[in-house]
Each structure stands twice: as C-alpha cells, then as structure tokens.
Amino acid sequence: MKRGKKYLNALSKIEKGKAYEVSEAVKLLKENKIAKFDESVELVLRLNLDTKKADQQLRGATVLPNGIGKSKKVLVLARGAKAQEAKDANADFVGEVDMIDKIANENWFDFDTIIATPDMMPALSKIGRVLGPKGLMPNPKTGTVTMDIAKAVSDVKKGRVEYRTDSFGNVAVLVGKVSFDEDKLVENINAFISLINKTKPSTVKGKYILNISLSSTMGPGIKIDTTNFEN
Numbered sequence: 001m002k003r004g005k006k007y008l009n010a011l012s013k014i015e016k017g018k019a020y021e022v023s024e025a026v027k028l029l030k031e032n033k034i035a036k037f038d039e040s041v042e043l044v045l046r047l048n049l050d051t052k053k054a055d056q057q058l059r060g061a062t063v064l065p066n067g068i069g070k071s072k073k074v075l076v077l078a079r080g081a082k083a084q085e086a087k088d089a090n091a092d093f094v095g096e097v098d099m100i101d102k103i104a105n106e107n108w109f110d111f112d113t114i115i116a117t118p119d120m121m122p123a124l125s126k127i128g129r130v131l132g133p134k135g136l137m138p139n140p141k142t143g144t145v146t147m148d149i150a151k152a153v154s155d156v157k158k159g160r161v162e163y164r165t166d167s168f169g170n171v172a173v174l175v176g177k178v179s180f181d182e183d184k185l186v187e188n189i190n191a192f193i194s195l196i197n198k199t200k201p202s203t204v205k206g207k208y209i210l211n212i213s214l215s216s217t218m219g220p221g222i223k224i225d226t227t228n229f230e231n
Contacts, residue, residue, distance in 0.1 A: 006034045011220045019225035025214045026185045039178045039217035046211040049169035059164040061142040066184040067159025069177035072112040077120040089153035115152045
C-alpha cells in the first residue's frame with residue numbers, strides 16, 4: 001500500500017522495535033497528527049488466548065473514565081414503564097415491535113446501539129442475521145439486554161465501549177480522540193488494559209498480554225511496553 005508523506009513522516013518518528021511507555025506513546029501520537037479532522041484513537045491488544053475454547057472468548061463493555069469523544073444514538077426496545085424510563089433517560093428512539101419492523105422493512109439503521117429488555121429478545125431475534133454482522137445485536141454480556149434501562153442508556157451516552165476477541169485473540173477498542181488531553185488518553189488506556197488483565201481466564205498459562213499497539217485513525221501503530229501490565 002502506498003503511503004502519503006504525512007504518514008511516512010509520522011512513521012519515521014517512531015523508533016523501530018521500541019516499546020514505549022503509555023505516556024510516551026500518547027505524546028508521540030498527538031505530536032504526529034496526520035488528518036485535518038479529529039482522529040479517533042484505537043488501542044489493540046494481542047492476547048495469549050485460544051478462542052476455540054469458550055472460556056477464552058472475551059466479550060464485555062465498559063465506560064472509560066473520560067469517554068471516547070463520540071455521541072451515540074440509542075434505540076431502546078421496551079414496553080410500558082420501561083419505555084417511559086428510556087424516554088426519561090433521553091434515549092434517541094424508543095419503541096417495540098414497530099421499531100423492529102422498521103429495521104426489517106425499511107433497512108433503517110439511524111442508531112449506534114440497541115438496548116432491549118429481555119421480553120423483547122424473541123421478537124428481535126427474528127432479525128438477528130441482519131443485526132449480528134453489524135455488531136448491533138443486544139447481549140447481556142455487554143449490558144444491552146437489561147431491565148435497568150436508565151443506567152444502560154446513561155452508560156452508552158457517557159461513552160461506553162464494547163469489546164470482544166477476534167479469532168486470533170486480538171481485542172481492539174476506541175479510547176478517545178487525538179484532541180483529548182494527554183492525561184485523559186493515558187487514563188483511558190490504563191483503565192482498559194487493567195480491565196483486560198482482570199478478565200484473564202484462569203485457564204491461560206504463561207504471558208497473557210503479548211503485544212499492545214496504539215494508533216490514530218490515519219496514523220501508524222505505536223508499540224506499547226507490556227512490562228507494567230503483566231500480572
């Protein structure tokens with residue numbers, strides 16, 4: 001792939017083979033901003049996991065200390081009092097089967113997250129093959145199938161991020177924007193890595209976090225030293 005001058009310039013500032021401390025990596029990333037828009041910052045962890053084993057497939061959600069700098073539109077599927085709870089919590093869209101039909105019949109996806117009460121899941125499962133590939137199917141593990149609608153909506157609005165391992169044991173997550181203060185990005189990164197450490201499956205032997213990389217939307221990856229995050 002042919003890279004632009006700004007990308008190559010940013011890449012030249014990264015010492016080949018060096019693993020940086022989190023604060024150093026963040027400083028380097030911010031100093032080498034490439035795009036004119038406010039790029040997102042992504043953290044990727046390569047973990048020593050055998051994802052063929054069910055207990056080594058990580059999936060969950062968390063609210064980072066400083067959010068991710070992105071406002072998400074929330075669709076809540078609920079009835080009665082829970083629908084009103086969603087409205088009171090400032091959900092962007094609230095409905096039940098009517099909204100499910102709208103997605104199915106009109107190919108409507110003007111939202112980022114679906115939160116549903118458990119009783120709505122049988123009806124929603126009928127379009128699971130449409131929602132699944134888009135990462136939109138609610139799941140109890142990520143807090144999107146719940147009776148605590150107000151908290152779920154609040155968490156998403158605060159910048160909750162979902163994560164799951166891919167087939168190679170990698171976990172990728174957004175941790176903020178390039179415009180964030182350095183200390184806020186560092187805090188978000190440390191919080192997420194700490195969370196991953198706490199969710200280490202008991203069956204994993206040897207080193208758990210094999211590699212950590214930080215990058216902006218348009219920028220090169222910066223390797224982060226894993227030493228401080230070893231259990």
